[in-house]
Amino acid sequence: MRSMTIQIGREKYEAPETVAxxxxxxxxxxxxxxxxxxAVWGWNRLAWIGGKFEERDPATGALLREVVELRREPKYPQxxxxxxxxxxxxxxxxxxxxxxxxxxxxxxxxxxxxxGPYPSRGDYEHCFTLEGPRGEFVQLTATIAxxxxxxIEWSRCQPRAARRESIGExxxxxxxxxxxxxxxxxxxxxxxFGGEEFVSVR
Amino acid sequence: xxxxxxxxxxALQLExxxxxxxxxxxxxxILLTMIQQRGDxxxxxxRAMRLPLQVxxxxxxxxxxxxxxxxxxxxxxxxxxxxxxxxxxxxxxEITKLVEYATAGRARAVENAAKREVVNGMKQFRAFLDxxxxxxxxxxxxTVGSFATTTWTMSTPPGAAxxxxxxxxxxxxxxLTTNRGTANVVAADPISAxxxxxxxxxxxxxxxxxxIVHDGLSGASPVSLFGLKYHQNNATTGTWLNxxxxxxxxxxxxxxxxxxxxxxxxxxxxxxxxxxRKALGINHVSKLIAYMAVEQEHAWENLGITVSQIIKxxxxxxGNDLDLLFSxxxxxxxxxxxxxxxxxQTRVDFLDLSHWGRAVLKxxxxxxxxxxxxxxxxxxxxxxxxxxxxxxDLAMQVFSDSPRSGAYIDSLARPTGY
Numbered sequence: 001m002r003s004m005t006i007q008i009g010r011e012k013y014e015a016p017e018t019v020a021x022x023x024x025x026x027x028x029x030x031x032x033x034x035x036x037x038x039a040v041w042g043w044n045r046l047a048w049i050g051g052k053f054e055e056r057d058p059a060t061g062a063l064l065r066e067v068v069e070l071r072r073e074p075k076y077p078q079x080x081x082x083x084x085x086x087x088x089x090x091x092x093x094x095x096x097x098x099x100x101x102x103x104x105x106x107x108x109x110x111x112x113x114x115x116g117p118y119p120s121r122g123d124y125e126h127c128f129t130l131e132g133p134r135g136e137f138v139q140l141t142a143t144i145a146x147x148x149x150x151x152i153e154w155s156r157c158q159p160r161a162a163r164r165e166s167i168g169e170x171x172x173x174x175x176x177x178x179x180x181x182x183x184x185x186x187x188x189x190x191x192x193f194g195g196e197e198f199v200s201v202r
Numbered sequence: 203x204x205x206x207x208x209x210x211x212x213a214l215q216l217e218x219x220x221x222x223x224x225x226x227x228x229x230x231x232i233l234l235t236m237i238q239q240r241g242d243x244x245x246x247x248x249r250a251m252r253l254p255l256q257v258x259x260x261x262x263x264x265x266x267x268x269x270x271x272x273x274x275x276x277x278x279x280x281x282x283x284x285x286x287x288x289x290x291x292x293x294x295x296e297i298t299k300l301v302e303y304a305t306a307g308r309a310r311a312v313e314n315a316a317k318r319e320v321v322n323g324m325k326q327f328r329a330f331l332d333x334x335x336x337x338x339x340x341x342x343x344x345t346v347g348s349f350a351t352t353t354w355t356m357s358t359p360p361g362a363a364x365x366x367x368x369x370x371x372x373x374x375x376x377x378l379t380t381n382r383g384t385a386n387v388v389a390a391d392p393i394s395a396x397x398x399x400x401x402x403x404x405x406x407x408x409x410x411x412x413x414i415v416h417d418g419l420s421g422a423s424p425v426s427l428f429g430l431k432y433h434q435n436n437a438t439t440g441t442w443l444n445x446x447x448x449x450x451x452x453x454x455x456x457x458x459x460x461x462x463x464x465x466x467x468x469x470x471x472x473x474x475x476x477x478x479r480k481a482l483g484i485n486h487v488s489k490l491i492a493y494m495a496v497e498q499e500h501a502w503e504n505l506g507i508t509v510s511q512i513i514k515x516x517x518x519x520x521g522n523d524l525d526l527l528f529s530x531x532x533x534x535x536x537x538x539x540x541x542x543x544x545x546x547q548t549r550v551d552f553l554d555l556s557h558w559g560r561a562v563l564k565x566x567x568x569x570x571x572x573x574x575x576x577x578x579x580x581x582x583x584x585x586x587x588x589x590x591x592x593x594x595d596l597a598m599q600v601f602s603d604s605p606r607s608g609a610y611i612d613s614l615a616r617p618t619g620y
Contacts, residue, residue: 049476049484056483062279063259073479075472076536077487083536086507093469103473114473125468126535127507148509155503155510163503164619166511167496171543174231175325182226182321186219
């Protein structure tokens, strides 16, 4: 009798060569000759996660077992989306000694590097998830990738004070928007002409 | 029939907007109101609400000898019950007689004055409650680091971020045992690095290290709204919703990353997110939000790996073209950012708000006595004072049914300029 098996695979895609090329042009290359920016598909982007994992029954949430190990798992929650990443140099992660001091976890008498080995060649970090305003899928194109890379590069050149002021202005604008909305809501709740009675004039 | 008074007119205007008060309060733009009112628990009586929690799994797993071996005994799931009791909050608003004189008693003008006070009052009440949401459940709004006459330099966090000008505060000693008295805030500077507040008069015995709490609390170890630092806490002593943390040191502890006064880094963020993933499952972080002060949002921008707010503001670089893609929220390693001016300046909280709720005994509304919502003020002589007062009030408490469903990074450095 032939055995029937169902294999559940992860949807994996590589970024098109054209996208990689425009990102390289827009963001330049790092000290290792690799592009500063790259586009990755969520399922393809794996990262080290170490420590004590709790495996739970999906139906009840009951704890089934605990395992201490180092795994490679999708780095970002949105596995079915394209992500733009930027390379950060190894010094952005501190010294190897500091890295292990900060990331080693002890569980059941074992020591595990919670983020895996020290990134001696640097690593790519998340910049942007391609999705629409309501979280809908957006296909990766060279134009979109280039726009994002250029926007981030432009942002990096802005003075810190300007970035700070911009965030502050957003907060003030949101406060003003609340006031406008609240006055509008109350206008809607009050009768026209302040509740004054009026009559039709023939 | 008695002559109409201004109080009657103001009351009439308040009645007109009465059904809009919850609308103004419930707007989904601050942390408190982002916490959904969960249908099964939204209304409670004055008795404590019970939250049954599965604290330990049941069953004994293992191998056995099928050749007559002993299979051993079993065990069952262990439950415990957390309890939540509502706290009553009020916000008092006074309108002076001058309103009537300044507007010549015209109904429309009085309506506008009443409306303005409702909007201003609600805005301030929401801000007050949101500030409480940042605290550890004891109503502490700040710590007096030092003082010179009536100007107090507040320790950061939270600095002077959780008070507002005109607020009445109380001063307790650092152990929350001795209430030294009250003071009124006449100036507050939560922006500059010094983080000072100025009060009208120091309570007797004021000491550096004293803490300030909001008005209305009394006695030793007061209890207020259970905020972020109450639920997102890795302490193994004390109580959490009347459960002893020492009894469940793992189950009730929220995963923590101590930044050690260093600046925010991508690895600290990944450590925190991964702690949630390890506890709840690799794919169970899609509901998380990264809640932080604008300082830490700025620190994240300073890393140069995100599209800055300047782009969103329509700055250079052709950023406007990104609007179709830019959902309005920046992300932190893929987790949406929600920032607030009230949040702890040295902390980032990863929250799964689906585990949070509010136990509400009384929805927000005008405080009412026999159908009256506006009350006269009496002068020191016993005669009437030339003003009227009305109140918003509500009774509620905030709970989380799974402290391990979040994580936090604390002791972060504040970026330069704050």
